[in-house]
Amino acid sequence: MLLDGGTVAAAVSLTELRARIEAHLREAVGPWVAVDSVAPLGGGACQELFAVSARLERDTHEPAALVLRSDAPSALWGSIGRDVEARLIEVARAAGVQTPPALWLARDLVRPGAWAYFMPRLEGETLGRRIVHEPRFEAARARLLEPLAEQLGRIHSVAPREGLLPEPGVSDSNHDPPRAALERLRQRLDALPQPRPALELALRWLEARAPTDSETVLCHGDFRMGNFVVGEQGLVAVLDWEFAHWGAPAEDLAWICMRDWRFGRLDRACAGIARRADWYAAYARATGRRVDPDEVRWWEVASNVAWAAGCVEQGERYLSGRSADIELLAIARRACEMEWEALRLIGRAGGFARA
Amino acid sequence: MLERPDPAALLEALARFLAEDLRTAVERPDLAYRLRIAAHLCGSLAAQWRSEPDESSRTRLEAEGMLRQLRAELPPGTAPDSDQAHRDPTVELARRIRTAPYDAAAFDALLAALREPLARRLRLRNPRFDLAERFEDD
Numbered sequence: 001m002l003l004d005g006g007t008v009a010a011a012v013s014l015t016e017l018r019a020r021i022e023a024h025l026r027e028a029v030g031p032w033v034a035v036d037s038v039a040p041l042g043g044g045a046c047q048e049l050f051a052v053s054a055r056l057e058r059d060t061h062e063p064a065a066l067v068l069r070s071d072a073p074s075a076l077w078g079s080i081g082r083d084v085e086a087r088l089i090e091v092a093r094a095a096g097v098q099t100p101p102a103l104w105l106a107r108d109l110v111r112p113g114a115w116a117y118f119m120p121r122l123e124g125e126t127l128g129r130r131i132v133h134e135p136r137f138e139a140a141r142a143r144l145l146e147p148l149a150e151q152l153g154r155i156h157s158v159a160p161r162e163g164l165l166p167e168p169g170v171s172d173s174n175h176d177p178p179r180a181a182l183e184r185l186r187q188r189l190d191a192l193p194q195p196r197p198a199l200e201l202a203l204r205w206l207e208a209r210a211p212t213d214s215e216t217v218l219c220h221g222d223f224r225m226g227n228f229v230v231g232e233q234g235l236v237a238v239l240d241w242e243f244a245h246w247g248a249p250a251e252d253l254a255w256i257c258m259r260d261w262r263f264g265r266l267d268r269a270c271a272g273i274a275r276r277a278d279w280y281a282a283y284a285r286a287t288g289r290r291v292d293p294d295e296v297r298w299w300e301v302a303s304n305v306a307w308a309a310g311c312v313e314q315g316e317r318y319l320s321g322r323s324a325d326i327e328l329l330a331i332a333r334r335a336c337e338m339e340w341e342a343l344r345l346i347g348r349a350g351g352f353a354r355a
Numbered sequence: 356m357l358e359r360p361d362p363a364a365l366l367e368a369l370a371r372f373l374a375e376d377l378r379t380a381v382e383r384p385d386l387a388y389r390l391r392i393a394a395h396l397c398g399s400l401a402a403q404w405r406s407e408p409d410e411s412s413r414t415r416l417e418a419e420g421m422l423r424q425l426r427a428e429l430p431p432g433t434a435p436d437s438d439q440a441h442r443d444p445t446v447e448l449a450r451r452i453r454t455a456p457y458d459a460a461a462f463d464a465l466l467a468a469l470r471e472p473l474a475r476r477l478r479l480r481n482p483r484f485d486l487a488e489r490f491e492d493d
Contacts, residue, residue, distance in 0.1 A: 040385060194445070194446075195445060195446050195448075195449030195450070196449065197418070197421070197445060197448045197449045197452055197465075197469060198469045198473060200449045200452040200453050201452050201462065201465055201466060201469060203453070204452060204453075204457065204462060205462070208457060264483075266485060266490045266491070266492070267490065267491045267492050268492060269490075269492040269493075275492055276492050276493075325389070326389050326392055326393055326396075327388075327389060327392050329396065330392045330395065330396055333396070333399070333480055334480070334481070336473050336476045336477055336480065337477065337481065337484060339473055340470065340473045340474070340477055340484075340486075343466055343469060343470050343473070344470075344488065346466060347466060347470075347488070348488070348489060348493055351459075351462075351463045351466055352457075352459040352460075352462040352463045352466065353459040353460070353463055
């Protein structure tokens with residue numbers, strides 16, 4: 001059968017995968033481990049995820065609920081490998097971030113060359129639409145803002161160091177996150193199968209208005225509704241470090257405010273749950289950093305350009321034959337939403353005349 | 356006149372088949388999810404086809420219009436046309452925007468012009484997408 005809703009590259013059958021996981025866990029944990037079940041998990045448009053039920057303790061019949069997270073046969077621009085991600089998660093946890101540990105790193109489990117690790121499966125909801133709209137999360141929504149700000153502050157407390165992520169030169173005092181982001185965007189736009197004039201125009205605006213004197217910190221890179229595990233009592237964990245990189249604090253502050261992650265609640269810029277000003281204030285309280293709304297706005301335009309390119313890239317994963325997941329085509333058709341929003345934000349900021 | 360059924364009618368029929376007939380037959384949640392996506396895509400393509408059967412010609416005309424506008428706004432001699440201009444005006448428009456000298460008036464005019472086709476596309480692809488200029492929490 002095909003995994004990941006129809007992955008084209010050679011992946012093993014679920015029966016074979018179960019046997020491989022059991023062999024790996026017996027080596028990593030102990031010879032008593034038994035794997036009861038392995039099932040593909042939906043929801044990961046980038047990584048391959050499997051629900052694994054395994055008895056890990058010597059004298060128990062109580063199975064542990066795990067998630068296996070594996071490199072997919074094709075990834076988006078800026079995606080780090082699961083081996084790098086596992087190291088990064090250790091660093092984030094040491095900084096006090098609530099994120100599940102990456103356990104028992106393995107290579108070649110799901111397909112040759114792919115790294116994968118296990119993590120405990122957490123109780124809670126990740127689907128943004130449910131968290132933003134369902135009445136059962138009303139109490140949780142009311143108490144998400146402070147923990148999110150605090151978590152982001154802990155992530156941003158990690159100072160640049162060489163070797164953790166595949167980005168050289170980050171501890172250099174000349175490292176300039178907006179310039180680095182512009183260079184990345186330029187490269188991404190150059191690599192698109194068809195040029196997008198709206199994104200090119202947004203890039204010109206970004207170039208003219210790039211913030212100066214940015215601090216460089218660890219950025220989560222995809223800090224948004226959809227990557228938070230939320231229970232009815234509030235935040236459970238932050239997930240998905242695939243797009244972590246060295247960047248400016250304002251970059252993550254903006255990403256969570258992107259229109260696409262508000263799930264229709266346009267009146268609540270922060271993740272569809274809180275007002276923009278309250279989000280900035282919560283982050284400032286948690287970190288002592290001053291938040292410059294113009295700087296965040298710049299990153300919000302950049303975020304929309306990046307996600308518009310990301311949507312097109314998702315479609316290309318299908319069209320190139322590297323993935324057979326039809327959802328990728330639906331995502332590609334939504335690129336124009338992010339283009340619209342980037343241009344709308346530029347207009348709201350006074351357009352080019354004020355740049 | 357197109358032979359019946361035309362592409363939009365076929366796409367609508369496919370959308371109905373996927374969303375109504377097949378939906379009850381598919382039990383695997385990940386496949387049921389993708390079935391909904393497939394049905395939505397067919398419906399969205401049908402709407403697009405009915406409204407704009409020749410999208411590529413329209414896109415080309417719009418890009419040519421914006422190129423003319425950009426040429427008129429910029430000082431003579433800057434950003435000359437490449438060989439691409441006649442083959443694909445969208446490619447040329449993108450190249451010019453990247454390389455043209457910074458010109459606030461020309462870029463503001465383009466900002467307005469580029470939003471029109473985007474708005475049209477969005478109305479078709481996602482009728483729930485709010486095209487307002489400003490929101491309460493901007």
